[in-house]
Amino acid sequence: MAESLETDVVVIGAGAAGENAAGRVVQAGLDAILVETALVGGECSYWACMPSKALLRPGAVLAEVKAVGGAREAVTGSLDVSAVFRRRNSFTSDWDDAGQVKWVKETGIGLVRGRARISGERAVDVSDDAGVHLSITARHAVVLATGSAPVNPPLDGLAGIDFWGTADAASSQEVPRRLLVLGGGVAGTELAQAYARLGSEVSLVARHGLLESYPRSAVDLVAKALEADGVKIHTNTSAERVFEESGAVVMELPGGQFLSGDKLLVATGRRPALQGLGLEELGLDPKGLATDDSGLVAGAGNWLYAVGDAAGKVLLTHQGKYEARAAGAAIAARAKGEIGFGAPPPWSPYAATADSCAVPQVVFTDPEIAMVGLSPEQAGERGIRVSETSLPISVAGSSLFADGYEGWAQMVVDEDRSVPVGFTFAGPGVAELLHAATIAVTGQVPLDRLWHAVPAYPTMSEVWLRLLEKYGL
Ligand SMILES: Cc1cc2nc3c(=O)[nH]c(=O)nc-3n(C[C@H](O)[C@H](O)[C@H](O)COP(=O)(O)OP(=O)(O)OC[C@H]3O[C@@H](n4cnc5c(N)ncnc54)[C@H](O)[C@@H]3O)c2cc1C
Ligand SMILES: NC(=O)c1ccc[n+]([C@@H]2O[C@H](COP(=O)([O-])OP(=O)(O)OC[C@H]3O[C@@H](n4cnc5c(N)ncnc54)[C@H](O)[C@@H]3O)[C@@H](O)[C@H]2O)c1
Numbered sequence: 001m002a003e004s005l006e007t008d009v010v011v012i013g014a015g016a017a018g019e020n021a022a023g024r025v026v027q028a029g030l031d032a033i034l035v036e037t038a039l040v041g042g043e044c045s046y047w048a049c050m051p052s053k054a055l056l057r058p059g060a061v062l063a064e065v066k067a068v069g070g071a072r073e074a075v076t077g078s079l080d081v082s083a084v085f086r087r088r089n090s091f092t093s094d095w096d097d098a099g100q101v102k103w104v105k106e107t108g109i110g111l112v113r114g115r116a117r118i119s120g121e122r123a124v125d126v127s128d129d130a131g132v133h134l135s136i137t138a139r140h141a142v143v144l145a146t147g148s149a150p151v152n153p154p155l156d157g158l159a160g161i162d163f164w165g166t167a168d169a170a171s172s173q174e175v176p177r178r179l180l181v182l183g184g185g186v187a188g189t190e191l192a193q194a195y196a197r198l199g200s201e202v203s204l205v206a207r208h209g210l211l212e213s214y215p216r217s218a219v220d221l222v223a224k225a226l227e228a229d230g231v232k233i234h235t236n237t238s239a240e241r242v243f244e245e246s247g248a249v250v251m252e253l254p255g256g257q258f259l260s261g262d263k264l265l266v267a268t269g270r271r272p273a274l275q276g277l278g279l280e281e282l283g284l285d286p287k288g289l290a291t292d293d294s295g296l297v298a299g300a301g302n303w304l305y306a307v308g309d310a311a312g313k314v315l316l317t318h319q320g321k322y323e324a325r326a327a328g329a330a331i332a333a334r335a336k337g338e339i340g341f342g343a344p345p346p347w348s349p350y351a352a353t354a355d356s357c358a359v360p361q362v363v364f365t366d367p368e369i370a371m372v373g374l375s376p377e378q379a380g381e382r383g384i385r386v387s388e389t390s391l392p393i394s395v396a397g398s399s400l401f402a403d404g405y406e407g408w409a410q411m412v413v414d415e416d417r418s419v420p421v422g423f424t425f426a427g428p429g430v431a432e433l434l435h436a437a438t439i440a441v442t443g444q445v446p447l448d449r450l451w452h453a454v455p456a457y458p459t460m461s462e463v464w465l466r467l468l469e470k471y472g473l
Contacts, residue, residue: 015042017308017320018145024328047167054088059197067402148309156241180261188267218426293351295327373422396458
């Protein structure tokens with residue numbers, strides 16, 4: 001007989017998004033229970049962002065030092081691979097979630113281990129290998145924060161071989177001598193560089209271009225760096241089949257070209273993880289949910305929310321957490337009768353408005369690409385009349401940062417409102433320039449006021465001044 005519980009809010013999935021949703025409702029005075037089937041902290045902490053960035057950072061630091069005369073001469077060795085892995089392991093706490101569990105408990109959130117499934121309106125069953133052991137009723141809301149799952153291509157031979165997903169690559173304790181990477185998105189590109197710098201011979205196969213959704217001038221800088229790291233990039237081509245031969249993985253490309261590796265990494269995208277949750281019984285499509293800006297799922301009544309990768313809007317940790325903060329605030333305000341169930345006002349605490357126009361994202365390769373807001377093409381598709389201003393990053397701050405610094409910056413301006421709607425920076429160290437751009441875009445700061453935001457000399461931020469001058473101010 002399963003135990004029963006009642007609470008205000010049940011959050012399914014204790015990744016970054018689920019933790020934030022639960023944290024917000026508890027902060028607002030409601031009770032919440034988090035249900036997690038694997039590690040509390042989710043993908044980002046253990047299998048994605050943190051371990052992959054920990055694999056990339058040592059290589060970036062070494063390259064940065066080698067780019068500065070005087071420091072360069074002090075570098076006598078190469079990366080210490082086992083020390084890199086040890087440091088990466090420390091970021092994942094050796095895949096132990098005790099630290100995150102402590103936070104959950106100290107925050108006053110209830111935690112239940114097991115696999116959750118929605119069994120009816122506001123009702124969730126939790127099971128383990130022995131079956132359902134707990135039934136929870138939510139007085140106000142159920143939040144889906146179940147993350148995403150990899151999408152593997154229907155590639156001939158793939159099912160029969162032992163390949164890596166991104167989680168395997170981010171958590172590996174070994175460097176394959178030769179690594180084949182399928183997929184030229186952010187995950188494939190970052191992990192290709194990480195392993196190349198750890199000593200693998202890497203070949204990357206991209207169906208279209210590398211980092212297709214980023215501006216070409218920025219991507220060209222990344223491609224040049226990858227090639228300098230020894231990565232062989234094959235763009236606008238697809239694998240036709242893969243097979244194992246004499247212990248190696250072999251990938252056949254069109255035209256009878258064969259690539260061999262000791263491991264194959266498949267990084268061909270992700271989709272919301274919505275299977276097995278009982279959504280069909282609610283009349284919902286587990287392929288994808290429609291949500292409003294508060295995360296409220298359309299077509300389910302006023303009690304089901306989805307946030308983070310599960311909502312499928314923006315598959316990034318920081319946006320998932322932002323969506324979760326909005327959903328948590330909306331759930332609490334609705335429970336107290338402070339707001340209704342209609343679409344929340346844009347830019348209110350209950351709406352993840354920035355999801356549609358001000359998403360910051362960073363490709364953590366060396367050089368980095370940091371981008372926020374709309375590209376000229378995206379603005380055009382929305383009928384916004386924009387201008388584009390771009391230039392190489394060449395200011396005192398960049399030349400001090402590295403000898404022969406190469407970078408690129410772009411500003412996209414809404415010409416009718418005279419406000420910036422998008423920025424991209426590419427180059428070593430540009431990720432830390434991004435938040436200023438996020439503030440300018442989110443705040444819709446008029447250009448004639450931006451002119452008075454004087455960048456300190458000699459910092460790389462002087463690129464802002466160059467962009468405004470080139471624009472015509
Ligand atoms: C290689 C890689 C690198 C990345 N790097 C970055 C980066 O640098 N920056 C960035 O912003 N984003 C990055 N991302 C994206 C980021 O990892 C995701 O956007 C983020 O982890 C999503 O968080 P989430 O809370 O929505 O889902 P998750 O972290 O996936 O959490 C979902 C949780 O739900 C649990 N769960 C699922 N179903 C059930 C169920 N039925 N019952 C109970 N529990 C369940 C899962 O076990 C999981 O713990 C990266 C992704 C990859 C693949
Ligand atoms: N730095 C970061 O913020 C970061 C890093 C890694 C991942 N992520 C997020 O995680 C998610 C997953 O990353 P991802 O790179 O796997 O997804 P993605 O959707 O960004 O890229 C997948 C790539 O695989 C290609 N592809 C698909 N099928 C293919 C096939 N059969 N053959 C060859 N190529 C094929 C696609 O064209 C695309 O370029 C993304 O949404 C991304 O935003 C973020």
